[in-house]
Amino acid sequence: MIKNTWVNLPVKSLNDSVEFFEKLGLKFNKQFDATNMLLNDNTMVTLVEETQFKEFAQKEVADTKTTAEAVLVLQIESKDAVNELSIKQFPWVQRKLVTLMNMVQCLEEASKIWMDTFGKYSS
Structure with a gap:
């Protein structure tokens, strides 16, 4: 049984991304070099600067102008x-x-x- 879900997303600017999501009312738990966006008690999205994400994934970061990086769906009430x-x-x-x-x-x-x-x- 899955207890927690962590989604790691590369971002160009951590500060700009945090500001964007905070304007949407999302909360963050800042740790290490990444920022954890708390979606609920069991789900977090970790925003990671592209250079660090590339090292972690050991692959190139998707060019979102020509490819899909992820499809995210949020269920809202x-x-x-x-x-x-x-x-x-x-x-x-x-x-x-x-x-x-x-x-x-x-x-x-x-x-x-x-x-x-x-x-x-x-x-």
């Missing part, structure tokens, strides 16, 4: 919590969501007008 988390870190997300919601509303209205006008003629 609700859609509202996801939206709040996204908007908190990425203010531009809110603007995009509002724009997208306005577009959807316009499409729904256009669809109703189309159906009211032409729907009765379709078979």
